[in-house]
Structures are given as structure tokens and as C-alpha cells.
Amino acid sequence: MNIGAVVLAAGEGKRFGGNKLLVKIQGKPIILRVLEALSDLERVVIVGKYALELLPLLKDEVVIYNPRWEEGMSTSLKLGVQFFYNKQGIIVALGDMPFITKGIVNNIISSYKEECEAVIPIHEGKQGNPVLLSKKIYDKILELKGDVGARYILKELKNPCYVEEGKEVLIDIDTPTDLASFSQQPL
Numbered sequence: 001m002n003i004g005a006v007v008l009a010a011g012e013g014k015r016f017g018g019n020k021l022l023v024k025i026q027g028k029p030i031i032l033r034v035l036e037a038l039s040d041l042e043r044v045v046i047v048g049k050y051a052l053e054l055l056p057l058l059k060d061e062v063v064i065y066n067p068r069w070e071e072g073m074s075t076s077l078k079l080g081v082q083f084f085y086n087k088q089g090i091i092v093a094l095g096d097m098p099f100i101t102k103g104i105v106n107n108i109i110s111s112y113k114e115e116c117e118a119v120i121p122i123h124e125g126k127q128g129n130p131v132l133l134s135k136k137i138y139d140k141i142l143e144l145k146g147d148v149g150a151r152y153i154l155k156e157l158k159n160p161c162y163v164e165e166g167k168e169v170l171i172d173i174d175t176p177t178d179l180a181s182f183s184q185q186p187l
Contacts, residue, residue, distance in 0.1 A: 001112055003132065004087045005041040005105075006080030007034055008149075009095030010048025010069040015174045019050040022057070023179060025098045029057060030173060033098040037105050041091065044083050046076040072147025081133075081141050092150060093130035099168035099182070100130060107163055108132050116161035118154055121169040127154070128169025 009031055013020045021031040028036075031054065035043070044062045047054050048069025055063065064083060068075040077092065084090045089112065091105060104121065111119045112132055119132040133141065133150060140153050154160060173179050 001088050001109065003041065003089040003091060003109065004084035005038040005043035005091040005093060005130075006077070006084065007031075007038065007043060007045040007093050007095050008073060008076050008080070009050075009054060010046050010066045010076045011073070011095075012049045012069075013096075016179075019053055020173050020179070021050065021095050022053060023173070025173075025179075025182070030098045031057060031095050034093055034095055034100060035061065037100040037102050038091065038093060040102060041105070042084075044080060045095070046079050048076065072145075073149045074144035074146055077144065077149055078142050081138050085135075085138060087135065089132050089134045091130045091132050094172055096172045096174065097129055097168075098173065099171050101168065104165055104168060105130065107165065111161055111163040113161060115159050117157045117159045118150075119161045119163060120154060121165040122162050123165055123167050123170050126170055127151075128165065129172075130169075 009021055022029050045058055046064050046066050048066045051065050064079050066076045066079055108119050108121055117134050117136050121128045
């Protein structure tokens with residue numbers, strides 16, 4: 001399957017109180033941990049509020065600045081879809097999910113079948129990330145508005161596919177408490 005990876009890294013980090021993507025877990029900035037998991041794929045990083053702070057870490061990456069980052073996640077997601085519109089699918093990864101691995105990404109990709117509109121990782125019945133979105137739903141994504149991701153579209157799909165994964169697909173760093181609890185303990 002010909003796919004690209006979109007890393008959403010444009011947000012304000014309001015609940016965290018600043019740029020959480022530069023914070024280190026086990027000696028490595030969160031954003032670099034995410035990129036490492038996607039290193040086998042062609043990828044683009046969508047930046048916004050903290051673009052200038054992130055660029056030195058992203059010097060070897062394709063980066064798109066989202067001037068409309070304040071309007072919400074949908075604006076970044078749409079830029080990623082537009083960038084990879086000719087691909088059969090895209091993996092959408094959140095820049096604040098430091099425990100995603102290449103193995104998880106590869107399992108998601110290998111779980112894709114022609115009838116899948118998306119491949120969604122789950123853990124104990126809860127949907128996680130990253131999600132593989134098929135080209136079949138790009139136009140629906142391009143209609144999104146506001147601070148929403150693909151979750152609203154995923155709920156309406158007729159043919160989603162699922163892959164069981166570990167709890168890593170549920171862990172994002174939204175607050176300093178999240179950081180404290182997950183940076184000290186192995187999964």
C-alpha cells in the first residue's frame with residue numbers, strides 16, 4: 001500500500017501549559033519519539049503555534065506551517081490530506097504520543113484490506129492512534145471544521161477495520177501530570 005504519514009504538531013498545548021513536544025521522555029523529545037516510529041514512511045509534520053521552536057528539531061523533515069492552527073485540529077489534518085492526496089492512505093499520528101512504535105505502525109498498515117475505509121488501533125475496546133485513513137474518506141475529511149480530528153468521521157464509517165494493540169495507542173501527553181506518570185514508568 002502506498003501511504004504517507006501525517007504528524008499533527010500544530011497545537012497550543014493549553015492543558016500542558018506550553019510546548020509539550022520538546023519535553024524529553026527517556027532522554028528524547030516527544031516529537032522525535034513519534035517521528036522515530038514513522039521513520040520507514042514518507043511523512044510530513046504539520047506545525048503551528050510552536051513552529052519556530054520545533055523547526056531546529058525538524059531540519060530533516062518535510063514541514064508544513066499551518067497559519068490557521070488556532071481554528072483547531074481539522075485545519076492541520078486537512079493540510080496533511082491535501083499533501084498526500086495521491087496516496088492510497090495516510091497514517092495520522094498525534095505529535096504527543098511518545099510510546100507509539102514502528103511495530104505498532106507496521107501492524108496497523110499490515111491490517112489494511114481493500115474494503116477498509118480506515119484501520120483503527122484499539123486497546124481493551126477503546127479506540128486509539130495512530131489511525132490509517134484510506135483515500136476513500138479523504139473528501140469527508142476535507143469537509144471537517146473546527147477543533148476536531150477524524151474521530152467524528154470514523155464513527156460514521158460503514159467499513160472500519162480494527163487491530164488490537166497495547167495501551168501505547170491510548171497514551172498521549174496532555175498535562176504535566178500525564179508526563180510525570182508516564183515518563184517515570186516503563187509501559
